Amino acid sequence: MPTKKKPQVTASPERRRELLDTAAEVFAAQGYNATTVRKIADAAGMLAGSLYYHFDSKESMLDEILSTFLTELWEGYDTVLASSLGPRETIEALVTESFREIDRHRAAVAIYQKESRHLSAQPRFHYLADSQAKFEKAWLGTLERGVADGVFRDDLDVRLTYRFVRDTVWVAASWYRPGGQHSPEEIARQYLSMVLDGIAVRTA
Amino acid sequence: MPTKKKPQVTASPERRRELLDTAAEVFAAQGYNATTVRKIADAAGMLAGSLYYHFDSKESMLDEILSTFLTELWEGYDTVLASSLGPRETIEALVTESFREIDRHRAAVAIYQKESRHLSAQPRFHYLADSQAKFEKAWLGTLERGVADGVFRDDLDVRLTYRFVRDTVWVAASWYRPGGQHSPEEIARQYLSMVLDGIAVRTA
DNA sequence: ATCCTTCCCTAACAAGTGTTTGGTAGGTTA
DNA sequence: TAACCTACCAAACACTTGTTAGGGAAGGAT
Numbered sequence: 001m002p003t004k005k006k007p008q009v010t011a012s013p014e015r016r017r018e019l020l021d022t023a024a025e026v027f028a029a030q031g032y033n034a035t036t037v038r039k040i041a042d043a044a045g046m047l048a049g050s051l052y053y054h055f056d057s058k059e060s061m062l063d064e065i066l067s068t069f070l071t072e073l074w075e076g077y078d079t080v081l082a083s084s085l086g087p088r089e090t091i092e093a094l095v096t097e098s099f100r101e102i103d104r105h106r107a108a109v110a111i112y113q114k115e116s117r118h119l120s121a122q123p124r125f126h127y128l129a130d131s132q133a134k135f136e137k138a139w140l141g142t143l144e145r146g147v148a149d150g151v152f153r154d155d156l157d158v159r160l161t162y163r164f165v166r167d168t169v170w171v172a173a174s175w176y177r178p179g180g181q182h183s184p185e186e187i188a189r190q191y192l193s194m195v196l197d198g199i200a201v202r203t204a
Numbered sequence: 205m206p207t208k209k210k211p212q213v214t215a216s217p218e219r220r221r222e223l224l225d226t227a228a229e230v231f232a233a234q235g236y237n238a239t240t241v242r243k244i245a246d247a248a249g250m251l252a253g254s255l256y257y258h259f260d261s262k263e264s265m266l267d268e269i270l271s272t273f274l275t276e277l278w279e280g281y282d283t284v285l286a287s288s289l290g291p292r293e294t295i296e297a298l299v300t301e302s303f304r305e306i307d308r309h310r311a312a313v314a315i316y317q318k319e320s321r322h323l324s325a326q327p328r329f330h331y332l333a334d335s336q337a338k339f340e341k342a343w344l345g346t347l348e349r350g351v352a353d354g355v356f357r358d359d360l361d362v363r364l365t366y367r368f369v370r371d372t373v374w375v376a377a378s379w380y381r382p383g384g385q386h387s388p389e390e391i392a393r394q395y396l397s398m399v400l401d402g403i404a405v406r407t408a
Numbered sequence: 409a410t411c412c413t414t415c416c417c418t419a420a421c422a423a424g425t426g427t428t429t430g431g432t433a434g435g436t437t438a
Numbered sequence: 439t440a441a442c443c444t445a446c447c448a449a450a451c452a453c454t455t456g457t458t459a460g461g462g463a464a465g466g467a468t
Binding site for chain 1: 233234235237238292318319321322354355356357360361364365367368369371372375376378379386391394395397398399400401402403404405406
């Protein structure tokens with residue numbers, strides 16, 4: 001039974017994590033293609049070739065960064081979706097969970113946002129497309145349920161609403177910096193308030 | 205008086221436009237760094253070296269794509285801002301104008317979204333940072349005016365609201381396809397309805 | 409003292425990169 | 439016909455890219 005591709009002989013998982021974290025930072029800041037393995041090695045304080053003791057390719061670093069992020073994301077999402085909440089409460093929980101994930105995986109989210117589209121065409125990264133489909137099913141389904149229940153407006157294109165909610169949440173990763181003046185929960189609260197009730201003053 | 209850098213001897217502006225349009229499509233689809241000049245030449249039906257008859261570098265193609273887009277964008281924005289509308293009407297006009305620009309410059313907007321952040325550090329693309337500052341001033345100022353006038357809610361972080369409105373509009377470029385079922389004006393109308401009034405049903 | 413494991417370095421590789429140079433087919437002008 | 443201009447091709451250039459092979463230093467285990 002041959003081991004897949006080119007596995008590392010021995011390498012500590014802690015060091016891997018460290019290197020993946022710095023790699024993710026560089027990827028997020030410069031873009032994946034614009035990032036050379038020498039830049040990553042620089043940021044990690046070593047030489048380019050040394051990275052290949054821990055990983056067998058630049059692409060597999062990206063792969064591991066994205067897949068571990070998505071795994072953790074879906075852990076949180078599935079918990080929410082299994083709680084059988086009402087439509088509005090589900091949306092609230094999903095948004096809050098999303099901002100927590102942005103807080104924890106800021107770099108990975110930024111990479112995902114920039115590169116996801118053209119990566120998902122590649123067979124190796126097909127799980128990105130799978131995830132997106134599952135994502136759409138969860139959010140769109142909740143919105144439709146909400147319209148049917150009369151808690152969400154029925155005069156809007158649901159698909160447009162879906163993209164609206166989805167994008168408003170995830171683009172926050174492009175400017176969010178952990179340790180800022182707003183906690184993830186506070187940002188989620190304000191975002192939800194805007195998305196649900198709008199920014200205009202109600203004239204009743 | 206020496207001409208700057210390496211100007212083309214002679215080249216028709218129409219052909220330049222054509223080539224820039226195809227280059228913008230490839231940049232938008234694959235990302236700037238992942239796009240080789242050979243791919244652009246392929247899409248244009250010629251060889252890589254031939255591009256250098258029209259342009260003096262790959263970077264100057266990107267430059268011309270982004271700067272012409274921003275020029276046209278600010279033409280529209282400045283017209284709106286000079287009309288001395290009320291805060292709410294200004295936001296509505298800006299959003300509508302934005303979707304029209306996305307309709308016209310879909311590829312350029314997509315490129316701008318992906319690459320703007322790390323490009324603006326480069327001196328050549330410093331006008332991107334200038335534009336962003338001007339952008340923020342216009343939108344944030346309008347929002348603050350609206351809060352002062354009592355047409356926008358005062359219980360929200362204005363800067364957060366700004367990012368919210370800005371992002372919801374421009375990320376649309378990532379999925380928008382001209383000739384779809386919704387016109388730019390229709391999309392603007394629904395987006396404004398969501399941003400201003402929220403997606404929840406009002407329980408009076 | 410010897411061996412082994414972990415982790416990194418040195419030095420090079422082949423492929424791909426943006427770019428340049430010189431040439432040339434076809435149309436326009438003199 | 440001759441000169442010229444436009445728009446491209448053919449072929450190479452110097453450099454950067456991801457990746458590999460072999461070696462070696464430090465430290466723990468035997």
